[in-house]
Amino acid sequence: MSSLLIVTVLIVIGALLFDFINGFHDTANAIATSVSTKALKPRHAILxxxxxxxxxxxxxxGVAKTITSDIIDPFKMHNGHAVIFAALLSAIAWNLxxxxxxxxxxxxxxxxxSIAGAAIAASGFAALKYAGFLKIIEGLVISPILAFIVGFIIYSIFKVIFRNYNLTKTNRIFRIIQILTAALQSxxxxxxxxxxxxxxxxxxxxxxxxVTSTDIPLWVQVACACAMGLGTSIGGWKIIKTVGGKIMKIRPINGVAADLTGAFIIFGATYVxxxxxxxxxxxxxxLGVGSSHRLKGVKWGTAQRMLITWVITLPISALLAGIIYHIINLIF
Known part of the structure; x- marks a missing residue:
């Protein structure tokens, strides 16, 4: 077996491990609200x-093709296996x-x-495809802002429609709807x-x-889908606790509004x-739903802590990937 093939196999394993960790790290994204409101039992929600x-x-x-070719050019990448391996190790470390x-x-x-940081460490800032990279950054910045606005609007509409409904009956109906919205968001x-x-x-x-094309091989799709599903099945209980309760006290109607918001924005991003x-x-x-419901009911201290982490993640992971790249070069 050639050394290049061995390195490629290690990168595939690393990518699947990242996908697996991403699954249990991000399980909370889809099910935290439904678990918080007791619409679903935790085990059923994770399944x-x-x-x-x-x-x-x-x-x-489509998103996979963007990752493949819009940050750096995979056909012209210097020391590509080391760049990708360093990026994976950095992203996995930060996730954990x-x-x-x-x-x-x-x-x-x-x-x-991490991809950007490792590529810069290998070839300098000229390695980045700035048009594609900046487009991705814009999407990462704009999407949560849109989510806040859409969440605020959706819940404002719900408040008008259901303001004269019996609270107990409304909660019971929305707990059932939450099963569907949790599935949609997942x-x-x-x-x-x-x-x-x-x-x-x-x-x-x-x-x-x-391979000589940016088309995603079927075996790659199936392998990543399995890794994501297995990771999700483990569940990230610490993050479920934060998303499901430490931002605001969530009722079923809040949860449905938040789930619909998330699914709408994510589907839109996937579409483009x-x-x-x-x-x-x-x-x-x-946060948008909570602000529409009752501004003082949002735990802004938790939100601030999350925001700081969001802001520092990209530069820290880039720096970490650059350091790991140089370590890999020294060893190998």
Whole structure:
């Protein structure tokens, strides 16, 4: 077995591990509100999320192609296997650190920052495809802002429609609806998040000469879908606790509004082939719903802590990836 093939296999394993960690790190995104309101038992919610994430991951490939070719050129990448391996190690490390402390940070920011940081370490700033990279950054920045606005609007509409309804009866109805919206949000999560690992694997296959097109191989789609589904089945309980209760006290009607917001924004991003942070989108949607419900009911201290993590994730992961790249070069 050639050394290039061994390195490629290690990168594939690393990408699937990232996808697996992304699954349990981001499980909270799809099911935290339904668990918080007791619309679903935790075990049932995780099973639902795992299944729908798997299905969603098999449905689209546009985001994967963006990751493959819009940050750096995989056909001209210098020392490509080391760049991709360093990026994966950096993103995995950051995900595990934030998971350990229960902080809902962004896997998207981590992997995109890591790819950029490792590429810059290898070839300088000229390695980046600035038009594509800035488009991705714009999507990452704008999507949570849109989620806040849409969440605020959707819940404002709900307040008008259901203001004269019996509270107990309304909660009971919306708990049932939440099962559907949790499934929808889990599906949307799979359509966007799992594709990031697909893009990384395809990038490695191109850089090492195993494929000559940015089309995502079927086996890559299936492998990433399985890894995402398995990771989701484990569940990220610390982050579920933060998203599901530490931002605001969530009732079923709040949860439905937040779920619809998240699914709408994520589907929109997937449609235009942009990777977004599902963590940012869903947390911002909850903040928008909470602000519409009662501004003082939002725990802004938690929101501030999350915001700081969101802001620092991309530069820290880029720096970490650059350091890891140089270490890999020294060793090998």
């Amino acid at each position: 639902l999320a795992a299944t729908m994430n798997f299905v969603g991951a098999l449905t689209f490939t 650190i934030t998971w350990y402390f229960g902080i809902p940070s962004s896997s998207s920011h981590a992997i995109i920052g 599906y949307s999560h799979g359509t966007n998040d799992a594709q990031k690992s697909m893009g990384i694997i395809t990038m490695a296959l191109i850089a090492n000469g195993f 082939h942009l990777p977004v942070s599902t963590t940012h989108v869903i947390s911002s949607g909850i």
